Amino acid sequence: MRVLPALCLLLVGTACHAEAPQQIIQTYAADAAARQPGFTPSAKRGETLFRQHFAHNDKMPACTSCHTDSPLNAGQHAVTGKAIRPLAVAVNGERFADPAKVEKWFGRNCKEVVGRACTPGEKADFVAYMSAVR
């Protein structure tokens, strides 16, 4: 009988892990819908954002500058050369698991690459793409 609570905890733990990207998408999507009624996250728009070139930073004009053309691949920092683990949830379960970490990196990378803060809608789309890409 003592096994049962432990088993429940284990199941809840697993479920939380798998649901984290979805929860992060939902939080950003709700934020986006408040500004733009009817907003629904789109993995396709997320992919467009991932591949878009911005005229802000010539060393890293796009997400792909460090993360390569496929989020399934390991990347390399465009300036320092440090290896970067893949962005896609399918191959890196640690991605998009911690909302604070996700927000921190959107903060840094949008400012550096896009040249402005990303909108909640863009963030929802981006995480949707990273969760869906196989």
Next chain:
Amino acid sequence: MKRIVLSLLLGTALPALADRLPLPADTPASYPAECGSCHLAYPPALLAGGDWQRIMAGLDDHFATDTAVDTQKRQEITAFLERHAGNAGKLGNAGDPPRISTTARFVRKHREVPAKLWHDPRVKSAANCEACHRGATEGRYSEHDIAIPELKR
């Protein structure tokens, strides 16, 4: 006899010690989390205290990137770096902005590396310790464990 054995032991142990630069046991979790994503969480002994202070005071323009952290983390990381900083006299001038790769110690240790290798796609920059020092993340910098075949010895 004992003295000879001891000095022999010391003689073989000291060069090995110089290759070992693991992060200190009291490293705050914020250090690798905030400073170890874009580049290696560098061993604090590789820069002098004053240079770490200058680095930490200018995080909003850290080599052209805004890497600012909140005040609590900044203070925690700065205190840690200063606590374990290297000896300014032994390291040599790190320049402005301070760079580990500008210090005389770094330059001397890497004098056998051909200039073109620093820009090799496998290396990319002197910031990328792990490109050559396979064990850098664990603090191993032995010249006998180099990932680039041309530099093997």
